[in-house]
Amino acid sequence: MYTREHFEKLDKQDPLAGFRDQFALNPGEIYLDGNSLGARPKKAAQRAAEVLEQEWGQDLIRSWNTHHWFELPYRIGDKIAGLIGADKGEVVCTDATGINLYKAVATALKLNPQRKVVLMEGSNFPTNNYMIQGLVAQLGSDFEVRFAEEHEFADKIDEQVAVVCLTQVHYKSGRLLDMQAITEQAQQKGCLVVWDLCHSAGALPVDLNAANADLAVGCTYKYLNGGPGSQAFIFVAKRHQNKVNQPLSGWWGHNAPFNFERDYQPGAGISQMLTGTQGILSLAVTEVGIDLMGAADMQQIRTKSQALTRYFIELVESQCGEYGFKLVSPRDEERRGSQVAFSHADGYPIMQALIDAGVVGDFRAPDILRFGFAPLYNSYADIWDAVQRFKEIMLTERWQEPRFNQRHAVT
Amino acid sequence: MYTREHFEKLDKQDPLAGFRDQFALNPGEIYLDGNSLGARPKKAAQRAAEVLEQEWGQDLIRSWNTHHWFELPYRIGDKIAGLIGADKGEVVCTDATGINLYKAVATALKLNPQRKVVLMEGSNFPTNNYMIQGLVAQLGSDFEVRFAEEHEFADKIDEQVAVVCLTQVHYKSGRLLDMQAITEQAQQKGCLVVWDLCHSAGALPVDLNAANADLAVGCTYKYLNGGPGSQAFIFVAKRHQNKVNQPLSGWWGHNAPFNFERDYQPGAGISQMLTGTQGILSLAVTEVGIDLMGAADMQQIRTKSQALTRYFIELVESQCGEYGFKLVSPRDEERRGSQVAFSHADGYPIMQALIDAGVVGDFRAPDILRFGFAPLYNSYADIWDAVQRFKEIMLTERWQEPRFNQRHAVT
Numbered sequence: 107m108y109t110r111e112h113f114e115k116l117d118k119q120d121p122l123a124g125f126r127d128q129f130a131l132n133p134g135e136i137y138l139d140g141n142s143l144g145a146r147p148k149k150a151a152q153r154a155a156e157v158l159e160q161e162w163g164q165d166l167i168r169s170w171n172t173h174h175w176f177e178l179p180y181r182i183g184d185k186i187a188g189l190i191g192a193d194k195g196e197v198v199c200t201d202a203t204g205i206n207l208y209k210a211v212a213t214a215l216k217l218n219p220q221r222k223v224v225l226m227e228g229s230n231f232p233t234n235n236y237m238i239q240g241l242v243a244q245l246g247s248d249f250e251v252r253f254a255e256e257h258e259f260a261d262k263i264d265e266q267v268a269v270v271c272l273t274q275v276h277y278k279s280g281r282l283l284d285m286q287a288i289t290e291q292a293q294q295k296g297c298l299v300v301w302d303l304c305h306s307a308g309a310l311p312v313d314l315n316a317a318n319a320d321l322a323v324g325c326t327y328k329y330l331n332g333g334p335g336s337q338a339f340i341f342v343a344k345r346h347q348n349k350v351n352q353p354l355s356g357w358w359g360h361n362a363p364f365n366f367e368r369d370y371q372p373g374a375g376i377s378q379m380l381t382g383t384q385g386i387l388s389l390a391v392t393e394v395g396i397d398l399m400g401a402a403d404m405q406q407i408r409t410k411s412q413a414l415t416r417y418f419i420e421l422v423e424s425q426c427g428e429y430g431f432k433l434v435s436p437r438d439e440e441r442r443g444s445q446v447a448f449s450h451a452d453g454y455p456i457m458q459a460l461i462d463a464g465v466v467g468d469f470r471a472p473d474i475l476r477f478g479f480a481p482l483y484n485s486y487a488d489i490w491d492a493v494q495r496f497k498e499i500m501l502t503e504r505w506q507e508p509r510f511n512q513r514h515a516v517t
Numbered sequence: 518m519y520t521r522e523h524f525e526k527l528d529k530q531d532p533l534a535g536f537r538d539q540f541a542l543n544p545g546e547i548y549l550d551g552n553s554l555g556a557r558p559k560k561a562a563q564r565a566a567e568v569l570e571q572e573w574g575q576d577l578i579r580s581w582n583t584h585h586w587f588e589l590p591y592r593i594g595d596k597i598a599g600l601i602g603a604d605k606g607e608v609v610c611t612d613a614t615g616i617n618l619y620k621a622v623a624t625a626l627k628l629n630p631q632r633k634v635v636l637m638e639g640s641n642f643p644t645n646n647y648m649i650q651g652l653v654a655q656l657g658s659d660f661e662v663r664f665a666e667e668h669e670f671a672d673k674i675d676e677q678v679a680v681v682c683l684t685q686v687h688y689k690s691g692r693l694l695d696m697q698a699i700t701e702q703a704q705q706k707g708c709l710v711v712w713d714l715c716h717s718a719g720a721l722p723v724d725l726n727a728a729n730a731d732l733a734v735g736c737t738y739k740y741l742n743g744g745p746g747s748q749a750f751i752f753v754a755k756r757h758q759n760k761v762n763q764p765l766s767g768w769w770g771h772n773a774p775f776n777f778e779r780d781y782q783p784g785a786g787i788s789q790m791l792t793g794t795q796g797i798l799s800l801a802v803t804e805v806g807i808d809l810m811g812a813a814d815m816q817q818i819r820t821k822s823q824a825l826t827r828y829f830i831e832l833v834e835s836q837c838g839e840y841g842f843k844l845v846s847p848r849d850e851e852r853r854g855s856q857v858a859f860s861h862a863d864g865y866p867i868m869q870a871l872i873d874a875g876v877v878g879d880f881r882a883p884d885i886l887r888f889g890f891a892p893l894y895n896s897y898a899d900i901w902d903a904v905q906r907f908k909e910i911m912l913t914e915r916w917q918e919p920r921f922n923q924r925h926a927v928t
Contacts, residue, residue, distance in 0.1 A: 130570075137577060139577065142578050145577065146569065146573045146574045150569060151569045151570065151574075154565050154798065155562070155565075158561060158562045161745070162557045163541040163557040163562075164541075164543055166548060166557075167550045167879060169745070171925045175746075201612075202767070202792065202794055203794070204794075205616065205765065205792060212655070228779045229779070232768055232778060232779060233767045233768035233793060235779055235780070235781070236767055236780075237792075239766060239780065240762065240763075240764045240767075240781065243762070244623070244655060244764040245655065246657065325794075334797035334798065335586075335795045335800070336798075337796060338793075351651065353652065353654065353655040354616065355650060355651035356616075356644045357643055357647055360643070360647060364882065365882060366642075366643050367643060368639045368640070369646070369647075369650065370643075381613065381616060382612075382613030382615035382644060383613055383614070383736075383738075384746045385744075385747055385799030386745035386746045387565065387798050387802060388796030388798045388799040389746070389796070391798060466577065468578065471775065471776060471777055
């Protein structure tokens with residue numbers, strides 16, 4: 107049996123322990139929802155104030171030059187590239203994930219013009235499916251979205267498929283796909299692969315170029331701690347750049363945006379993936395989180411993440427096992443991202459009671475309790491303390507208080 | 518001949534004079550570039566700090582409910598609706614202008630499925646043309662963009678045209694189109710009209726529903742003072758809602774986003790125009806500028822704007838007339854937005870010297886000096902002072918100093 111001391115000792119030995127103090131965390135609260143919205147780096151407030159006071163307030167329109175606003179998507183993109191195994195000039199930070207996915211899959215379809223099928227995982231985070239359903243409807247009736255679950259990939263990735271579009275870590279279960287193997291398998295069938303890294307970037311080592319990845323997208327507001335709704339990113343491998351135009355062809359992707367020419371001419375390289383003017387306040391603040399992540403060792407993050415999720419599963423099962431929680435995440439930690447999901451018929455009120463007790467996870471319909479682990483700010487002692495509170499809620503049946511069953515607009 | 522006293526007297530009588538103190542302005546600087554990036558409302562800093570400290574920092578993921586992040590596009594949209602003659606439920610604040618234009622024109626094409634031509638103004642702000650060129654390329658070779666300048670509209674708006682897509686106030690010249698007359702003319706030919714209000718919203722009275730407008734888009738970072746790159750807006754008249762789906766169909770536009778269903782089902786009404794997660798920091802701060810504008814009388818704004826532009830033209834022509842500036846904006850103030858453009862072969866270094874002297878306008882290639890007038894924070898005395906500095910620069914030939922001819926990345 108473990109004691110709290112065991113976890114305190116792990117914290118003392120943790121090479122990442124120093125990062126925790128860089129984040130604004132509520133005293134006494136254990137935040138296990140960084141897979142939905144990452145915690146706020148303390149320096150984000152300072153950066154926002156700079157943009158407000160100096161850049162917008164005083165320098166105003168001159169900031170496009172003096173504070174390099176126009177270059178932010180590239181500068182931040184290059185930093186993200188370093189976190190996901192991409193090269194400089196392969197990533198820009200811009201727009202929302204769904205918008206970038208639309209660009210990426212549209213691009214991939216144009217790069218593979220003999221085929222008309224996009225293969226997606228039906229249980230994926232739905233907006234990905236929605237966006238590509240919208241794209242395909244736009245392209246006409248000879249285009250098609252096909253759905254497959256993981257066990258069907260081998261069969262369904264075939265010579266009809268133009269583009270395989272998958273999320274590496276599943277938003278509900280935390281299941282981690284083998285990017286290298288699937289990319290290779292799909293490319294052998296003549297497909298291109300678009301990877302969604304929303305739950306991988308900053309959570310574990312990703313090496314896009316080692317996997318010979320084609321295109322990818324991802325968000326910065328989860329493990330990269332960029333702030334609520336902060337701009338997403340898009341990756342296009344160098345070998346695919348400058349061949350086709352993505353459809354959202356705005357002036358930021360033009361080869362000479364300040365020439366104000368009538369007709370679109372694509373910018374070189376990754377710049378063509380840009381569309382319109384970005385919300386500078388959100389974008390500038392995003393960089394603070396990216397910089398913090400860039401200062402950490404991704405292998406140390408993975409090692410700690412695996413330990414945190416392993417201990418959490420072990421403790422929940424040993425201390426709350428009798429209450430009928432079922433592990434939904436892979437037990438094999440090599441196949442698990444940085445989150446743990448349990449199913450329970452009363453998952454909703456139990457999660458509300460947990461949040462009330464200062465253990466913040468989230469609920470995903472119909473019955474999933476989801477816990478995310480951010481090695482930069484979650485400690486080992488957090489795991490122990492979270493499960494003690496969890497056990498207390500189950501033991502006292504506090505989750506049955508009617509207030510915990512009141513549904514929120516956003517769950 | 519005028520004196521400064523004349524303008525000081527006008528300021529004393531100005532019913533909008535009290536708004537100036539609500540903005541962060543640099544002492545001694547005359548900011549005439551609010552048509553590119555509006556000045557910062559002082560309260561924006563406080564709002565940003567709330568989002569940073571309380572909403573993201575402390576309440577974290579709970580803010581989706583407790584601070585109504587998910588509702589911001591609607592709440593701010595309804596406030597914008599009040600500024601442009603739209604009803605509640607017809608406007609959302611989301612994404613960039615170009616992305617919204619793509620949605621709007623794609624929607625309009627679907628609403629008019631027998632026709633395949635989009636008519637645009639070739640001299641329009643280029644990103645509009647670029648976005649629709651991208652859309653049309655996506656839709657296939659039977660679709661077409663046609664260009665017309667204002668004098669050709671009567672001829673070229675014909676029965677082949679599905680969608681007329683025009684910017685009400687021209688970004689270079691400040692020319693104001695007659696929304697009501699053009700809408701009526703186009704609708705008589707069976708076209709739909711998509712209006713771009715980037716240089717109209719907050720600059721002059723716009724009454725979309727009185728003009729029977731179909732769809733519209735616009736930005737919030739110019740006359741609405743929402744902050745650099747703040748989210749844009751999109752308007753769809755009630756009569757056109759719920760009929761077709763726009764192509765960027767993301768989860769924020771789903772009818773039950775938290776059911777996490779596999780297939781897209783459009784949300785009701787204006788919600789279908791939403792796509793993905795918004796940068797909350799930029800979006801929340803945008804509301805401060807919209808609220809300020811909402812507290813002003815739009816007819817008073819127009820009256821003051823016309824006086825400011827009229828005096829500016831008169832003073833530049835009388836005091837700097839000998840230096841060869843040519844008025845590009847309409848002389849008839851009923852046909853002019855809230856900006857004044859002069860052409861001059863040496864426009865670039867002259868504008869740089871003006872900025873150096875604390876008169877901030879901007880330059881648009883090849884030869885346009887552009888000055889925007891924001892009645893909420895520009896005073897009448899600003900006009901007098903700006904032209905005195907302008908005259909001094911021309912008289913002393915200071916603009917010929919080599920440093921003023923060094924080109925910036927962003928002009």
